[in-house]
Amino acid sequence: MRAIVQDRYGPTEMLRLQDVDVPKIGADEVLVRVHASGVDPGVWHLVTGLPYLVRLGFGLFRPASRVPGMDLAGVVEAVGSNVERFTPGDEVFGTGRGSYAEYASAPANRLAPKPRNLTFEQAAAVPISGQTALAAVRDAGQVRPGKRVLVIGAGGGVGTFAVQLAKALGAHVTGMCSTGKLDLVRSIGADEVVDYTRTDITDRGQRYDVVIDTAGNRRLAQLRLALVPTGVLVLVGGEAGTGKWLWGFDRQLRALLLSPLVSQRLVPLLSRESTENLVALTELIEAGALTPVVGRTYPLTEVAEALRHLEDGHSTGKTVVTI
Template identity: 70%
Template sequence: MKAIAQDGYGPPQVLELRDVDVPTVGDTDVLVRVRAAGVDPGVWHLTTGLPYPVRLGYGLRRPRHRIPGMDLAGVVEAVGRDVTRFALGDEVFGTGTGSYAEYALAPEGKLAPKPAALTFEEAAAVPVSGQTALTAVRDAAKVRPGQRVLVIGAGGGVGCFAVQLAAAAGAHVTGVCGPTKLDLVRSIGADEVVDHTREEITDRGIRYDVIVDTAGNRPLSSLRRALTRKGTLVLVGGEAATGRWLQGFDRQLRALLLSPLVGQRLVPLVARESSENLAALAALVDAGRLRPVLDRTWPLADAAAALLHVWGGHARGKNVLAVAGPTGR
């Protein structure tokens, strides 16, 4: 099969299109013929091996899994003997291992039936970013009707989902983004938008019940000033910072230590991936309350260019790889 592979950690240019063997199906595995795969900052971290603590779980000197990619949407090709929820030919979406390939393995508990209203490309945009946003808005922040919610990085992959989920929960949503994404963020449900190149989040004198920060480049002190006394700050990643050891994740560690000492809840997010979460997102899609926002669709061979595009902060919503060429519903 065709796959994107790497022999060692490094910039996206280490990724190469190769012919490799189809993975062997274990007893609890689902083998998916991948139609599309999502591109997100998490893949960047696993490709570069940065920050260094990433390597503790994925291989100290070289990646344990040579084929990157987590998000996927496709068709079930085979199932292990202990799999009961899926059968040959089912259309699915979710997270697996090595999705930048024509075939990938995924555990049964991290897949769900693909929403019929979505193309494979649209469905592949949902699993990682959608579940991250769901964990942030529903589980960590527990957003309620009438609350003021600020989403920083509202035009990115996670941000676009967070805006829609907060709006669906009945909150008054303000999205922070660059000038080229203002109309996009309004179109997906933000009541107000803030152009971060023209004003800072504290300039308006408004305090928010919930702040979901996906950008990673503001100090905790600034974020706390924009939060109500009993408000909740959810920190999603730290991609905007530099450094080889912790990058922006030192901010999450400081938030964890500070939270018990102040009235505000400062929550470093740990996203949960499950078929139940995917089903919840699919139900919102079916109800017309959630839609993936696609920036660009790239051929599999251009995986490195797609990663560079996303990491550079250029994405408007999600980017995906069309593994089997553009597909329909």
């Protein structure tokens, strides 16, 4: 099968297309014929091995998986001996290993039936970013009807899901983004939009119950000024760091240490993928309350370009690779 491969950590330029064996699956796994796969900053970190911290979990000296890519949407080709939930021919979406390839393996408990009203490209945009936004809005942020929520990076991969999920949970949502994304963020349901190139969060004197930061380039002290005294700050991520060991992850660590000492709750987010979360997202998608925003799409041969498109940190919605 055709796959994008990497034999070492390094710049995206070293990724190349190769013929490799179709992956073998374990008893609890599913082999998926991949139709589309999502691209997100997490994959960039796993390709480059930066910050070094990621190597502890994903291969100390070289990537544990030679084929990058996690998000996938496609058709079940085969199932392991313990898998009862899926059969060959089922259309599925979720996260697996090595999805920048014609076939990928995925644990059955990280897959769900593809939402009926989505194309494979749209479905591939959902798993990581949608589940991250769900963890940020529903679980960490505990967003309820009437809560005032600020989403920073509202036009990005996670942000476009977070805005819609907070709206679906009945919140008053403010989306913060650059000028070119204001119309998009309004169109996905934000009650108010703020152009951060003109007004920063503390300039407006507004205080929010929940601030969800996907952009990662503001100091904790500044973010806390935008929160009510008992508010929740959810730190999803950010690519603003440069240190090769932590890459801005130190902000998450500082939040973890500071949170017990202040009245606000500061939550460094670590999202988890599961069938249950995918099903929760599917219900909203099929009810018309959640629609993935697909920005650019690239063919399998251009995965490196797709990852480079993310590098500048200003992509729109979710980037998708079609296979």
